[in-house]
């Protein structure tokens with residue numbers, strides 16, 4: 130252990146905090162507040178979803194058959210696994226295991242990338258068969274209101290996908306900084322914060338998946 | 346600036362240079378930069394208001410076409426709400442004062458604080474772009490289905506408001522954490538100044554309500570660009586859903602505006618009466634109570650939008666509840682003055698104006714919360730007068746009061762007390778001329794947002810317009826003597842008002858890290874009976 134310490138960079142506590150713990154607590158509280166606002170942001174979409182599902186139950190059941198639960202399921206596995214690797218990354222940072230930290234971050238990044246690839250395939254199939262919002266809709270459907278389902282589908286998964294992309298950017302940034310040896314048992318705030326964010330992104334998908342893919 | 350006296354280092358003069366401002370992480374500089382930005386927004390929105398009033402001097406077209414008129418009141422509303430009032434007290438005065446009242450060196454996240462400011466500027470650019478590229482004509486409320494079909498530039502305006510919302514959320518998070526984590530040793534929750542309590546309640550609403558506005562506006566943008574159909578009845582969507590979403594944010598947003606104003610008033614009244622606040626805990630808790638009730642009353646904007654009678658009655662009842670914590674505050678402020686040593690300085694005059702105008706605004710709010718009356722007065726000038734009494738009579742009065750109160754601290758200069766009092770009187774008289782008249786107009790049936798009106802309303806409309814000139818003159822005076830004080834003002838002592846909160850214990854203007862030694866707190870913020878102000 131003592132020989133490894135040299136490869137780490139010492140963290141400088143910002144001037145307006147008393148000590149590193151004070152700084153960490155503040156960052157964590159801020160992150161939780163940010164996550165709460167994220168939940169409310171998506172909350173609006175979920176409210177819209179439930180209102181229209183209550184208004185058009187039969188249409189929702191019919192429309193969801195155009196989504197592939199297999200691909201959605203695969204993506205669910207990807208994200209849940211990535212949440213696990215992210216948690217392991219945080220753990221590795223806490224015990225100053227640089228190589229493991231980088232390994233788990235890279236794995237998380239790859240699972241996230243896998244998620245986006247599957248999402249891309251799904252979107253392309255929808256676009257190809259015309260299951261699109263409103264005026265672009267040319268798929269086959271028994272209900273006039275079916276484009277509304279796809280309006281919701283693309284908005285909800287699109288915004289979630291954007292959050293995955295942002296998460297990938299953040300993880301890439303963590304990988305670069307980990308490589309420089311900036312994270313260790315005395316300072317791992319960014320790893321922990323991105324971890325929290327990543328779990329939320331995962332959690333939102335855990336709700337999106339059954340609500341969109343597994344109706345009926 | 347006298348040449349003989351050596352100029353001490355303070356946050357204004359060190360470090361020097363334009364880049365030291367652009368990259369600054371100092372909450373005080375960021376507060377000043379906000380102050381400049383919101384002042385520009387206020388002047389712009391104010392010019393639009395004057396033009397709108399001028400148009401109504403006589404019935405029939407005078408300056409504008411009907412469509413231009415619609416665009417003007419939309420710009421007036423959107424700029425005043427999103428660019429001025431929402432950020433006004435928290436982002437400018439709050440940024441400057443909050444860490445100092447806590448005895449801290451800075452907010453918890455200085456870099457995030459600067460980011461919020463630049464996000465605000467980007468949002469402002471979108472709004473200004475909308476202004477030149479076929480300004481939106483939907484009203485600041487962007488109601489669908491009109492907003493999804495009009496050919497004016499709704500997208501840039503809503504994107505602007507969306508971006509400004511993020512600035513507001515980030516400021517809220519920053520203040521929330523600062524209040525939790527950065528208090529000076531000895532400052533327990535109940536030793537915090539009431540301005541801090543008010544900003545805390547505001548931050549809660551900013552974090553919980555603003556994201557709902559964000560998603561609503563985003564959905565509106567998607568509706569216009571991608572036709573997702575959520576608000577479009579032709580595609581199975583529901584335009585009333587937009588109203589629900591919009592007011593779920595925008596009613597609490599009213600408290601994002603008024604709560605910090607109430608916090609300022611608590612500071613002004615204690616400082617100029619030299620008395621401890623009557624019922625500290627009640628005033629503090631009532632801020633939190635208002636923040637909670639704020640989320641349960643949005644339906645009072647939909648009394649005539651086809652909401653069920655049961656929902657209407659519940660929303661009406663809940664709306665009345667807001668009167669209780671607001672009433673508690675007003676009575677406690679008045680009780681604080683009782684047997685106080687009142688000093689009628691300019692900031693205190695604004696506090697008194699606030700009390701009078703906010704009471705009128707509040708009572709008419711209760712009237713409008715009553716179903717039977719609201720159906721009659723809905724979308725008339727009565728509503729316009731009501732919310733201007735709260736927004737301008739309440740928030741802007743408190744903002745001006747706070748600005749005068751903290752001006753010596755911010756810039757180290759005293760403004761002219763003589764002109765301050767005159768301007769305050771002009772603003773108070775002008776404001777009532779403009780808007781009390783509009784209560785009468787509204788009760789006589791004058792609908793809001795109408796370009797033209799019947800001849801019978803002409804005398805009242807004209808009187809309201811004359812009032813707008815008095816009001817405008819008063820505000821112009823403020824601008825002139827405040828700027829003049831920067832050049833010619835007497836140097837301000839550290840504590841010109843003899844107040845006890847921590848920001849007065851350091852130099853005017855303060856040094857970069859606020860205090861030479863972290864202060865320790867042993868008594869409440871207004872313990873005038875225990876401490877002699879230094």
Ligand SMILES: [Cu+2]
Pocket residue numbers: 595596599642643645646
């Ligand atoms: Cu309301």
